[in-house]
Amino acid sequence: MKEYLFLTLLSLFCVLPCFLSNASAMGDENAQPEQGPRPATAGRNHLGETTSPYLLQHQYNPVHWYSWGEEAFEAARDQDKLIFLSIGYSTCYWCHVMERECFENQEVADWLNKDFIAVKVDREERPDIDEIYMTALQLITRGRGGWPISLFLEPNDLKPVWGATYLSKPDFINFMKTIQAKWVTDKKVILDRAELVANAVISRLTSLQAPVPLTSDVVTNGVSALLSRFDSDLGGFSGRPKFPMPIYSDFLMSAGWDIPQVHKAVKKTLDSMLMGGMYDQVGGGFHRYSTDAKWLVPHFEKMLYDNGQLVSTYAKAYELTGDPSFAKVIEETLSYVDRELSAPDGGFFSAQDAETNHLEGETYLWRESQIRETLEAAGMEDEIDFILSVYGVNTGTNFQDPHHPEEPPTNVLYFTNHPEKLASKNKMSYEAFRARVDAINLALLKVRDTRDQPLTDDKIITAWNGIMIAGYAHAGKIMQNEVWVDRATKAANFILSEMKLSNGKLLRTWRNGKGGTEAFLIDYASLIRGLLAIYDANRNQKMLDAAIVLYDKARALFYVDGEGWYDTEKGKSDLFVRTRALSDGAIPAATSFILGDLIALSEATNEARFLTDAIATVDSESQLINSQPLAAVVATMHLNTLFGSHPEKFNLTWEPSLGDTSMVRMTCENVSLQVAKGESVTFNVTLQMAKGWHVNSNNPVSEFTVPLAFKSLDDNVTLKIDWPESELMTSAGEKVAVFGGSVSIPITATANANANGMVTIMASWQSCNESTCLEREDTRVPCAIIVE
Structure with a gap:
């Protein structure tokens, strides 16, 4: 309700937007201040000592850039100037465009340096x-957003x-x-507006949610919605542009794999991505997203x-x-990461740019004549027609640079059909x-590597390394490749040795031997996930x-009892609000990752505290999960895991299906318990009955029924x-x-x-319902007593 009020006020509070719009229409003589731009005063650009490749790209701009920090804030306050904040990243195409049009331009710099x-x-x-x-x-x-932020x-x-x-120079x-x-x-108008916007931001990013009960309907609704x-x-789960969103496929595989439509959706999506140009057919690895609907x-x-x-995934x-074909994608993608995103010391670099020589995708594109020349030079003339057909080049060009229409059309390589059908x-x-195809790709890649290459952002980010560490470990375990698990371990050891401070805190970034800012929750959560994947x-x-x-x-550092994770x-x-984002994006929310970590830690250690924290984490985002399960789809996926392993925590009712052999689900708080000789240990066993079913009690009254009972198979342990x-x-x-x-x-x-x-x-x-009773069941309690 508060946020709605803020947004309503924002829509009414249009003095400044209207002023700006009118000024734009009135022309320069009515829009500019009384004085024209003065030449830049003596000063320097402050970005040369940073660790960020993105900031270093701007160190020679005529704009007197500061990095975020007290030096900039004090200057603005002392000089009573507004701050112009530009947020981007090193591989952002439109960030580069705005730099070339605005920040390298002396006229723009003069205005910025004078008044801001x-x-x-x-x-x-x-982040x-x-x-x-x-x-x-x-x-x-x-609702509009994107980078650069201005x-x-x-x-x-x-x-x-x-x-x-993005803003053009005139705008x-x-x-x-x-x-x-x-x-x-x-x-006063500007300050009032700033207060209004800030209050709306605070409302959106910090609102606390009272816990609501969650049932399996949440998971069912999420699967159905997807x-x-x-x-x-x-394939995919949107129109154009299409993002890979692996978390959607992960959720479907985890929560709905027994549903035929889920099989089809996951298989079609993953097949379409590996066949399309969004996947680098020659060099391996995935590009950011598809600009069209067909990948x-x-x-x-x-x-x-x-x-x-x-x-x-x-x-x-x-x-x-x-x-x-899925195994092949994994092999090629990890080969790409080894070749182009691996730091010598063990970590992983962050990204590669979209453009080369100011042209989108120039390094990756092929003309038919280039393919012919490459294969002829490699002595592979007989393969030309084959690969032109396989990669769709024989049907004509499929790419025209939208930003440079003067460039000739060319080709993004893609599989014209599934590899098995081809x-x-x-x-x-x-x-x-x-x-x-591998032999041909090797020849093409050899030539492609001689071209000008896109910029590689060589900073090491803890959160992103955690994601890749998990990828190597997951693939290594499933495909029984110890080399991949070893590579994950090497990266993990690098982070733990080079990016962990003496006080136990992590660093967010590292580059060329120099650490950056301290880490955020997402960095801890993601790295923990990677470490647990190696352990698994x-x-x-x-x-x-x-x-x-x-x-x-x-x-x-980040948890508040009764509130959740920040x-x-x-x-x-330097922040006017402490954020707690719960919605998943291209990277899952930190809270989603930490929930998965807690479940894994609970299973690996049998320590009840991790399960307790997991349930509290679910409570803290239960309103969002209940109302929008796909907004927090990773948390919804982990919730489904908890439903299966700890239904007693949610008071669930469940409908028996044809595959159920029992009308009772039994769980323990702890899988394993230690007890010394002569001592005792207490644990809880929970029975969850299917809807409409019950079990006879330990003293059922009727002599014709089987009572509930527990028995130790070791006479030296009594219950x-x-x-x-x-x-x-x-x-x-x-x-x-x-x-x-x-x-x-x-x-x-x-x-x-x-x-x-072990005992x-x-x-x-x-098990009985109102009309019938089933035969007696004898089942091992899913926790063991270990006498030491």
Whole structure:
């Protein structure tokens, strides 16, 4: 309600937007301040000492850039100037365009240097700043966003006044003149607007949610919603542009794999991506997204986090299907990462640019004549017609640079059909087809590597490395490749040794031996996920121990009891709001990752505290999961895991299906418990009955029914059971005491002096409904007592 009020006020509070629009229409003589731009005063650009490749790209601009920090803020306050904030990243195409048109231009620089304090931020180094001001931008522009972010801030509390994304030189100069005039003549209007925008941002990013009950309907609704979005013709879950969104396929494979439509949606989507031009057919690895609906023409930048997530997704799909084309994508993508995104010291670089020589995708594109020349030079003339057909080049060009129409049309390479069908069409086995294409790709890549290459952003980001570490570990485990698990371990060891401070905190970034800012929750959560993936692959205890230490540090820094997880530490003076983003994007929300970490830690350690924190984390975002399961789809996926492993935590009712052999689900808080000889240990066993079913109690009254009972198979361990109160009902014509719904039963096990080793506990019960009873069941309790 508060945010609605803020947005309503924003829509009414149009003094500045209207002023800006009118100024744009009035022309320069009415828009500019009384004085024209003065030549830049003596000064220097402040970006030369940073670790960010993006900021370093701007170090020689005539704009007197500052990096984000007190030096810039003090200058703005001392000089009573608005701050111009520009947020981007090194591989951002339109960031480069705005730099060439505006920030390298002396006239623009003169205006900026005279009337504003210009601040440049790398969104990859400071995701907290990006989150806050992207939210502000979307509020200001009614939902539009993107990079570069171009915002004007008031200098005192750094609250946003007005903003846009890319601006051309004429628009930018006009807006600078207009907003500066307003700052001089009517400062109160600007400050009031900044307060209004800031309040709306705070409302959106910090609102606390009271826990709501969650049922399996949430997961079902999420699967149904995603299937309703599925593009059955082209794959994917949206129109153009199409982003890979591996988290959608992950969710479907985890929560709905027994549904035929899910098989089709996942297989079609993953097949379409590996066949299209969004996948680099020659060099391996995925580009950022497809600009069209058919996965053909990509936006050519390559991001570490995309490729790391996609490797994990294709590995899971390979595990479920055994499809060799999925295995091939994994092999080629990891080969690409090894070749082009691997730092010598063990970490992974961040990304590669979309453009080369100011041209989108120039390095990756091919003309037919270039392919012919390459294969002729390699002595592979007989392969020319084959590969022109396989990659669709024989049907004509498919790419025209939209930003440079003077450039001749050319080709993005793509598979014209699924590789297995192409093999069959060419009367070859799949293996022979792949070997033939591999040999041709090797020749093409050799020539492609001689071209000018896109910029590689060589900073190491902890969160993104965690994603790729998990990708290597997941693939290594599933495909039984120890080399990949070792590569994941090498990267993990680099982060733990070079990017961890003496106080236990992590760094967000590292470049050329120099650390950047301290890490955020997403960095801890993602790295923990990678460490646990290594542990799952090879039981490396060092990785598990490191994950536990990092979790404890993250909890101390970012968790607030009764509220949940925050993305940033408390008390950061350079932020007007402490963010807690719950929605997943191209990278899942930190809270989503940490929830998965907690489930994995609970399973790996049997420590109840991790499960307790997992349930509290679910509670903190339960409103969002309940109302929009796809907005927090990764958390919804992990919730489904908890439904299966700990239904007692949610008081669920469940409908039996044909595959269910029992009407009872039994769980324990702890999988394994230690007890010393002569001592006792207490644990809880929970029985969850299917809808309409119950079990007879320990004292069912009727002599013709089977009572619920627990028994130790070791005579040296005795059990004392604290039976809960039962209810009396009529079952199969008899009055009987029963347990229905969910029942938790405390059991105390006592070991005598002769007990030793692992002790198995058995449970026996009889399931009944109102008309019939099933045969007695004897089942092992899913927790073991270990006598030490």
